[in-house]
Amino acid sequence: xxxxxxxxxxxxxxxxxxxxxxxxxxxxxxxxxxxxxxxxxxxxxxxxxxxxxxxxxxxxxxxxxxxxxxxxxxxxxxxxxxxxxxxxxxxxxxxxxxxxxxxxxxxxxxxxxxxxxxxxxxxxxxxxxxxxxxxxxxxxxxxxxxxxxxxxxxxxxxxxxxxxxxxxxxxxxxxxxxxxxxxxxxxxxxxxxxxxxxxxxxxxxxxxxxxxxxxxxxxxxxxxxxxxxxxxxxxxxxxxxxxxxxxxxxxxxxxxxxxxxxxxxxxxxxxxxxxxxxxxxxxxxxxxxxxxxxxxxxxxxxxxxxxxxxxxxxxxxxxxxxxxxxxxxxxxxxxx
Numbered sequence: 001x002x003x004x005x006x007x008x009x010x011x012x013x014x015x016x017x018x019x020x021x022x023x024x025x026x027x028x029x030x031x032x033x034x035x036x037x038x039x040x041x042x043x044x045x046x047x048x049x050x051x052x053x054x055x056x057x058x059x060x061x062x063x064x065x066x067x068x069x070x071x072x073x074x075x076x077x078x079x080x081x082x083x084x085x086x087x088x089x090x091x092x093x094x095x096x097x098x099x100x101x102x103x104x105x106x107x108x109x110x111x112x113x114x115x116x117x118x119x120x121x122x123x124x125x126x127x128x129x130x131x132x133x134x135x136x137x138x139x140x141x142x143x144x145x146x147x148x149x150x151x152x153x154x155x156x157x158x159x160x161x162x163x164x165x166x167x168x169x170x171x172x173x174x175x176x177x178x179x180x181x182x183x184x185x186x187x188x189x190x191x192x193x194x195x196x197x198x199x200x201x202x203x204x205x206x207x208x209x210x211x212x213x214x215x216x217x218x219x220x221x222x223x224x225x226x227x228x229x230x231x232x233x234x235x236x237x238x239x240x241x242x243x244x245x246x247x248x249x250x251x252x253x254x255x256x257x258x259x260x261x262x263x264x265x266x267x268x269x270x271x272x273x274x275x276x277x278x279x280x281x282x283x284x285x286x287x288x289x290x291x292x293x294x295x296x297x298x299x300x301x302x303x304x305x306x307x308x309x310x311x312x313x314x315x316x317x318x319x320x321x322x323x324x325x326x327x328x329x330x331x332x333x334x335x336x
Contacts, residue, residue, distance in 0.1 A: 011175070018173040018181065025166020026050055029159035036155035050159060055082055057135060057163040058108050061171065064134025065110040065127055072123040075210050078111040087311075096311060109179065113210040114203055124189045128182050132168040139164030201225040202233060205240065215244040227264075231271040234264045235278050242285055251289050258286045277308040281316070284309075288320060297327040 027050075034046035059081050069076050079086040080100070087094040100107065115123055139161045146157030174183035195204075201222040208218055218240055227237035238261055245254035261282055265272065272279070284301040291299035300320050309316055325333040 014173050014175045015177060018170045018175050021166050021170035021173065025163050025170070026054055028162045028166070029053060032155050032159045032162065036152045049156075050163070053156070053160050054163050054167075057138075057160065057167050058082065060138050060164060061131045061135050061167055062108040062110055064130040064132070067134070068127040068130030069110060069112040069123075071130075072115055072118055072126055074112040074115045074123055074127070076110060076112045077210070079109070081108045085311075094311075098311075107179070114207040116207050116211055120195045120200070120203070121189055121192045124192075125186070128185045128189060131182055132171050135164040135168035135171075139168065198225050199229075202229070202236065205236075209240075214247055215240050216247050218244070231268050232275045232278050234268065235261075235275060235282060238264065239278075239282060239285075242282070246285075246289070251293055255286065255289050255293060261286070277306065277312065280306055280309060281313060284316060284320070288323065291323060291327065295327060297324045300324050 030043065030046040030050040033049050034043055037046055037049075039045050062079060062081055066076055066079060076088045079088065080098075083097055083099040085096050085098040110127070112127065114120055141161075142157045142164065143161035146154045146161060149157070171182040172186070173181060174187055175181045176184050180188070205218055205222050205226065209215070223237050223240050226233045226240075228234075238257060241260075242254055242257050245251070245257070265279075287299050287301045291297055300323065304310070304317060322333075325331075
């Protein structure tokens with residue numbers, strides 16, 4: 001689709017406004033703190049403290065998104081707060097330090113699956129809105145507290161209010177640089193009317209999978225639609241098909257999908273950046289199937305240097321180790 005010059009200018013203007021709101025909030029917070037701090041480390045101390053309060057304000061923002069999802073009984077899968085990544089599991093949470101790429105180092109997100117019992121528009125509007133709303137409410141409360149007290153503590157509350165309000169405003173500006181902003185998502189979901197739109201196939205499949213629907217019972221039409229999308233959607237569609245055949249015990253048919261994988265990679269050779277973990281996972285799965293069919297452990301994956309695999313798929317290494325033990329005749333070890 002051809003993008004007009006006016007669209008480019010408007011997009012640049014929106015991005016400028018978003019950055020401006022963020023900078024004004026940070027510099028305003030640093031100024032408020034600087035007027036009350038007495039230290040030889042000024043102005044660096046004020047800037048550092050403002051940055052720390054900014055991270056807390058970002059946590060408030062993502063916490064709002066999380067609360068919006070949980071209020072609509074949406075299963076939350078992943079969250080990120082700058083360099084801290086969180087897996088939300090049924091019994092506990094897993095947390096790790098995982099710095100992002102340069103352009104997203106201070107960003108965050110909440111990944112949740114849709115609730116199949118509610119309209120998408122209703123739940124997604126609330127999830128999107130609750131981030132800025134959390135910042136707005138916390139910002140106003142902090143401003144009120146800071147207004148009625150005095151001294152350095154007052155400065156911290158006022159600076160925190162400034163940061164929360166700037167984050168709320170910045171996120172409501174519609175931009176789509178790396179990830180769409182809350183403002184962009186708010187417009188999109190406000191205009192949304194049809195939950196069966198083709199481009200929402202990934203959301204429907206994820207929601208059904210998280211709800212416990214086996215891969216062999218997922219709608220073929222949605223998987224087919226997913227396979228036509230941009231990377232990594234074709235690989236995700238392939239993983240659904242592979243899991244379906246695996247569940248049905250048709251491992252020979254599953255092995256034939258390896259040719260489809262190579263065809264997808266050939267077709268999207270220019271779009272493979274950032275999908276290394278997913279691609280490695282698929283290759284491990286095919287190696288697992290080949291080892292089972294040939295009854296030969298030499299096919300099993302043995303390069304576990306990719307720590308991302310242990311993070312996203314903690315079950316994968318034990319499963320491969322169990323098959324290796326069975327193929328070597330150690331039934332007791334394989335059952336552990």
